[in-house]
Amino acid sequence: MRTFLTLLLAAICIAGYSQKKPKINQALSAMEDGELAEAKAIIDAAIEHEKTKDDPETWYYRGQIYASLDTANSEPGAMEEALEAFDKALELDPEQKKISTFTGAGIENIDTKKQGWYAYYYNEAISAYNDESFSSAADNFETAFFINPSDTNAILNAAYASVAAGDDERAKNNFMKSYEAGVREKTVFLQLYNYAIREERYEDGLDIIRKGKDAYPDDIDFAKYEINLLIQLNQTEEAKAGLEKAIEADPANADLHFSLGVLKEELGDKEGAMASYDKAIEIDPDHYNSNFNKGVAVFNEANELIKERNALSYKEEAKSKELTKKINVKLEKALPIWEKLYSLNSSDQTVLETLGYIYNSLGKKDEYNKIQDELDAMSGN
Numbered sequence: 400m401r402t403f404l405t406l407l408l409a410a411i412c413i414a415g416y417s418q419k420k421p422k423i424n425q426a427l428s429a430m431e432d433g434e435l436a437e438a439k440a441i442i443d444a445a446i447e448h449e450k451t452k453d454d455p456e457t458w459y460y461r462g463q464i465y466a467s468l469d470t471a472n473s474e475p476g477a478m479e480e481a482l483e484a485f486d487k488a489l490e491l492d493p494e495q496k497k498i499s500t501f502t503g504a505g506i507e508n509i510d511t512k513k514q515g516w517y518a519y520y521y522n523e524a525i526s527a528y529n530d531e532s533f534s535s536a537a538d539n540f541e542t543a544f545f546i547n548p549s550d551t552n553a554i555l556n557a558a559y560a561s562v563a564a565g566d567d568e569r570a571k572n573n574f575m576k577s578y579e580a581g582v583r584e585k586t587v588f589l590q591l592y593n594y595a596i597r598e599e600r601y602e603d604g605l606d607i608i609r610k611g612k613d614a615y616p617d618d619i620d621f622a623k624y625e626i627n628l629l630i631q632l633n634q635t636e637e638a639k640a641g642l643e644k645a646i647e648a649d650p651a652n653a654d655l656h657f658s659l660g661v662l663k664e665e666l667g668d669k670e671g672a673m674a675s676y677d678k679a680i681e682i683d684p685d686h687y688n689s690n691f692n693k694g695v696a697v698f699n700e701a702n703e704l705i706k707e708r709n710a711l712s713y714k715e716e717a718k719s720k721e722l723t724k725k726i727n728v729k730l731e732k733a734l735p736i737w738e739k740l741y742s743l744n745s746s747d748q749t750v751l752e753t754l755g756y757i758y759n760s761l762g763k764k765d766e767y768n769k770i771q772d773e774l775d776a777m778s779g780n
Contacts, residue, residue, distance in 0.1 A: 421445040423460050430464050435471060438464045455492035458484045459509065466516045481516075482546070485509045517547040524556065533564035541573070544580075551580045558590070567594065583614045592624060601631050619649045626658060635665055653683040660692060669696065687743050691750075694736035698753060701729035730757050748777060 426441035442461045445451040465481035468474040488509060492498050499508040524539030540557035544550070558573035571594045574587050588611030595604035605628045612621040622645040629638035642659045649655060660675030673696060679689035708722040737754045744750060751774050758767035 421448055421451055423451060423454070423457050426464060427460050430460075430467055433471075435464070435468055439468060453491060455488045455497050458488035458491065459498045462488060462509065463512055466512070470516070470519055478542070478545070485513060513546060517543050517550070517553075520546065521553060524553075524560070528556075528560055528563075531563075533560045534566065536560040537564060537566070537569060537573070544576075548580065551577060551582045554580055555582055555584070555587070558587075562590075570594075578610075585611070585615060585618070588614065588621070596628075601628055604628055605632065617648075619645060619652065619655075622648070623655065623658065626662075630662060630665070635662060638662055639666070651682055653679040653686045653689065656682065657686065657689045657692070660689065664692075664696075672696070685743060687740070690736060690740050690743070694733060694740055694753070697729065697733040697736060698757075701726050701733060704729065727761060730760055733757060734761070745773070746777070748774070751777070 421441050421444045423442065423445050426438045426445065429435070429438035429441065442457070442464050445454075445457045446461060451457045462481045462484035465474075465477045465484060469477035469481060488498055489495070495508045495510075499506055501507075505511075520539045520543040524536045524543060527533075527539060528536035537557045537560040540553045540560055544553035544557065547553070554573055555577045558570050558577055561567075561570035561573050571591070574590045574594075577584075577587050578591065588607055591607045592604050592611070595601070595607060605625065608621055608624045608628065611618075612625060615621055622641060626638045626641045626645065629635070629641065639659070639662050642655060642662060646652070646655050646659065656675045656679035660672040660679065663669075663672040663675060673693060676689040676693040676696075679686050680693070683689075704722055704726045708719055708726065711719050711722075734754075734757050737750060737757060740747065740750045741754055751770055755767055755770040755774065758764075758770060
């Protein structure tokens with residue numbers, strides 16, 4: 400019987416001890432002494448105890464302790480627990496009257512504690528980036544943003560670190576998070592556009608580039624990208640209107656006139672296309688694409704006549720001679736354009752082959768032989 404009574408008394412003592420009000424100041428002291436397991440045990444009990452579970456200080460200290468468990472021990476789930484605890488403390492004490500304390504360095508409260516926690520990860524990220532540990536830098540920048548989502552520098556830097564790490568999927572997600580967080584830097588729009596085009600998500604690319612246009616209405620680059628996408632999506636009439644508007648804003652832009660020329664060709668307006676190429680060349684005589692497309696158009700005029708001549712019978716000699724004269728007129732017109740292209744890029748095989756054909760057709764044997772030698776050298780003969 401004595402043994403039973405002794406055990407019963409011990410059980411009562413243990414039960415009585417477990418019901419004692421947790422001393423949350425002891426939890427804070429244990430944390431400051433580095434005894435995080437002890438601090439955690441006390442604060443976990445405090446959020447369950449009737450007398451401390453609704454005290455904002457309980458949750459404030461819990462936030463600090465779990466933040467320490469996160470940074471010191473990388474304890475799984477500690478970060479989320481800390482943020483939830485700080486939120487609960489603010490719910491119980493919105494003005495932080497009970498939570499705030501004045502120190503020699505100023506006021507300490509949830510805001511300053513979270514800022515210090517954020518700074519820890521941000522500085523870790525900077526250090527990792529400087530060491531070219533880009534994936535680690537992205538990890539830490541993302542964590543800093545998770546702690547303080549109002550500071551968009553962290554998530555934007557996470558995107559740049561992901562690019563440096565060669566992780567396109569992660570970079571794309573972080574650039575999108577940057578945009579969703581309110582970042583409107585031109586780079587964000589262009590990066591998201593590039594990812595969309597690379598993945599052939601043209602509608603998404605058009606959506607993001609139009610958002611870029613809204614943010615930068617005077618930036619001609621966004622207008623050009625939008626036009627290219629409209630062409631890609633076969634929305635040619637809308638693209639044409641957009642190009643004409645862009646040219647009004649930047650009439651001396653040879654690229655825009657060239658793009659309009661390409662679009663006009665797509666719409667079957669050959670004369671309008673040539674006029675646009677001529678305008679681009681007037682602005683920039685060395686504009687390669689405009690010279691090339693104009694050269695192709697003029698050469699094709701001759702080529703159509705060549706096809707017609709080749710279809711004649713041997714009895715139609717007079718008509719053949721007449722067509723040859725017309726062909727030579729077209730080739731003479733095309734020749735300076737292709738010579739210009741040769742001067743701009745003498746390694747373009749299409750230019751060499753076309754120019755050689757023109758020289759040969761016009762009986763310019765020396766010029767033809769020179770071009771043929773270059774073609775032979777290019778092919779290794």
